[in-house]
Amino acid sequence: MVIETRRCSGCQACSVACKAEFDVPLGHTRSWVETIEKGNYPAVSVNFLPRLCNHCRHPACVDVCPTGATFKRSADGIVDIDPDVCIGCKYCLLACPYDARFINPLTGSADKCSFCLHRISQGVEPSCVNTCPGKARIFGDVNDPKSEISRVLATNPVSVLRPGMGTEPQVYYIAADNYDEHFRERGWHVNVATHRRQKERR
Amino acid sequence: MVEHLNWGLPVIGYLFLAGVGAGALTVSSSVLLRGGGGGFGGRHFKIARYGAFIAPFPIMIGAAMLILELGSFEAGNYLRFLNLFTTINLSPMSIGSWLLMGCLGASLLYAYTFWPDGAEPGDEMEKYRRGLAWVCVPLGISVAVYTGVLLGAMPARPFWNSPVLPMLFLLSAISTGIAVIMLTQTLLHKKSTTEEEHRTHHESGYILTATDLMLICFEVVGIFLFLMFAHLTVGDVKYAVSAILPGGDMASMFWFWVLLVGLVIPGALEMIYVFPRLINHREFAAPAYVEYVVPVAILAGGFMLRYIVVVVGQITGPVGI
Numbered sequence: 001m002v003i004e005t006r007r008c009s010g011c012q013a014c015s016v017a018c019k020a021e022f023d024v025p026l027g028h029t030r031s032w033v034e035t036i037e038k039g040n041y042p043a044v045s046v047n048f049l050p051r052l053c054n055h056c057r058h059p060a061c062v063d064v065c066p067t068g069a070t071f072k073r074s075a076d077g078i079v080d081i082d083p084d085v086c087i088g089c090k091y092c093l094l095a096c097p098y099d100a101r102f103i104n105p106l107t108g109s110a111d112k113c114s115f116c117l118h119r120i121s122q123g124v125e126p127s128c129v130n131t132c133p134g135k136a137r138i139f140g141d142v143n144d145p146k147s148e149i150s151r152v153l154a155t156n157p158v159s160v161l162r163p164g165m166g167t168e169p170q171v172y173y174i175a176a177d178n179y180d181e182h183f184r185e186r187g188w189h190v191n192v193a194t195h196r197r198q199k200e201r202r
Numbered sequence: 203m204v205e206h207l208n209w210g211l212p213v214i215g216y217l218f219l220a221g222v223g224a225g226a227l228t229v230s231s232s233v234l235l236r237g238g239g240g241g242f243g244g245r246h247f248k249i250a251r252y253g254a255f256i257a258p259f260p261i262m263i264g265a266a267m268l269i270l271e272l273g274s275f276e277a278g279n280y281l282r283f284l285n286l287f288t289t290i291n292l293s294p295m296s297i298g299s300w301l302l303m304g305c306l307g308a309s310l311l312y313a314y315t316f317w318p319d320g321a322e323p324g325d326e327m328e329k330y331r332r333g334l335a336w337v338c339v340p341l342g343i344s345v346a347v348y349t350g351v352l353l354g355a356m357p358a359r360p361f362w363n364s365p366v367l368p369m370l371f372l373l374s375a376i377s378t379g380i381a382v383i384m385l386t387q388t389l390l391h392k393k394s395t396t397e398e399e400h401r402t403h404h405e406s407g408y409i410l411t412a413t414d415l416m417l418i419c420f421e422v423v424g425i426f427l428f429l430m431f432a433h434l435t436v437g438d439v440k441y442a443v444s445a446i447l448p449g450g451d452m453a454s455m456f457w458f459w460v461l462l463v464g465l466v467i468p469g470a471l472e473m474i475y476v477f478p479r480l481i482n483h484r485e486f487a488a489p490a491y492v493e494y495v496v497p498v499a500i501l502a503g504g505f506m507l508r509y510i511v512v513v514v515g516q517i518t519g520p521v522g523i
Contacts, residue, residue, distance in 0.1 A: 049523065060356060060357065060358060063292070063293065063355075064293050064294065064295065064355060064356065065291075065293055066286055066289075066293040066296035066299060067285040067286060067289060067296070068289050085285055086274065086285075087272050087273070087274045087282050087283050087286065088272045088274040088275070088276070088277070089272055089273070090208040090273065091293070093208045094208055094209065094356060094358070094515075094516065095355070095356040095358055096358060097357065097519075097520055099519075103273040104273075105276075105277065106277065107277060108272075108273040108274040108275070108276055108277025108278070108279055109273060109274060109277075110273070162520050162522065164357075164437075164438075165357050165358060165520065166357060178522045178523050179522070180521065180522055180523060182441060182521045198206075201523065202519045
């Protein structure tokens with residue numbers, strides 16, 4: 001998936017669509033949008049950063065899962081969870097550098113974005129992509145050079161989140177802002193807020 | 203502070219208790235192999251016996267606490283945790299679960315060999331006892347080390363991602379294992395009737411105290427290396443370790459409980475009574491209050507080490523996005 005952050009207006013339609021698609025329990029999110037305020041008046045800006053599971057090439061969650069409940073599908077590289085095998089040890093919640101996971105209180109197992117596996121297996125695009133009014137999200141097969149996503153990836157400067165973690169995320173961003181509170185030391189006001197139960201980015 | 207964390211008090215308690223159990227088991231079996239049964243003429247058989255009886259309990263209680271905190275258990279799938287034992291993979295938790303089960307089984311069998319009332323060096327259980335002790339030493343050490351590897355395996359948690367941590371946990375585990383044996387020996391000690399008994403009691407005390415002093419010194423070095431290498435690096439780890447350096451959120455807790463209560467006070471008290479025996483070959487005779495204060499302080503420090511490490515590891519994370 002490619003997310004063009006300049007087309008995101010922070011409307012949260014993706015968050016709502018995702019909640020509706022999966023009936024995600026209250027207080028938890030598979031997909032969310034962060035608001036990044038930065039700068040000192042009058043030089044200020046607000047940017048939005050839509051977030052979801054990165055479906056990494058080297059997923060840290062899969063490496064630590066003791067039961068094999070979290071696995072990477074060899075066919076398409078999507079990281080999925082078998083809720084009937086997962087014991088809910090929360091190891092993957094801690095290992096994920098993107099805080100993409102949570103424990104679903106109904107099943108007691110780890111839960112996260114699955115790229116709408118049930119939709120894409122029928123050839124329909126994921127719910128968040130379908131609903132985005134700014135067309136900020138592009139979903140497709142990066143191994144197919146004729147796909148739209150391949151063209152966008154090839155013709156734009158893209159970045160991934162926290163590349164230093166060595167996970168090689170498969171969600172690419174155009175114009176993502178990597179500032180957070182640690183950069184306040186440079187004298188800038190920076191504030192990152194989410195609408196999740198955990199208000200700060202972890 | 204811990205209620206919003208993914209890994210809260212049960213995990214902290216487990217890491218501490220597994221360390222105590224594994225430490226007591228390692229100490230007991232090494233004393234048996236080296237001092238209790240053979241090498242030193244079986245004089246320290248008593249402390250090996252205490253250690254053997256104590257070891258399985260903290261391991262069992264800790265493991266039970268872990269299971270109670272599992273998401274699947276809270277959602278009502280009470281036996282889902284058995285999935286841990288349907289597979290084995292390279293996850294530190296998978297390897298750790300198997301090690302823990304092996305350690306628990308071996309420690310129960312090992313404790314059983316000490317069970318008969320007249321258990322003494324050279325009785326008919328001796329060969330099983332020694333055989334099991336050879337298994338228990340590596341298993342105890344492995345369990346103590348794995349608790350550190352479990353935390354250290356994640357780049358996303360920079361505070362834990364340090365090779366010093368498993369070593370620190372191992373040292374702390376053996377030290378707390380010694381402390382719990384020391385405390386038991388003091389609590390169960392009756393007035394010695396013969397001179398020989400009196401001397402053996404103090405000699406056993408000396409072996410435990412002197413070993414513990416050495417471990418405490420290594421722990422201080424371990425903590426120094428942990429802090430220094432974290433502080434000297436840049437980015438994630440530097441920000442993470444600043445939580446326990448002066449000015450950090452948990453700094454006062456760390457320096458007071460882990461350093462002062464857990465290491466400096468017991469270390470200094472032990473030094474006062476170990477050095478005369480070690481250097482001047484005087485008789486080792488620690489007063490009773492020291493034999494209570496030292497183990498209690500070490501156990502408190504060991505628990506707080508796990509508490510602070512587990513909490514700080516979760517409240518800090520990678521820098522930037």
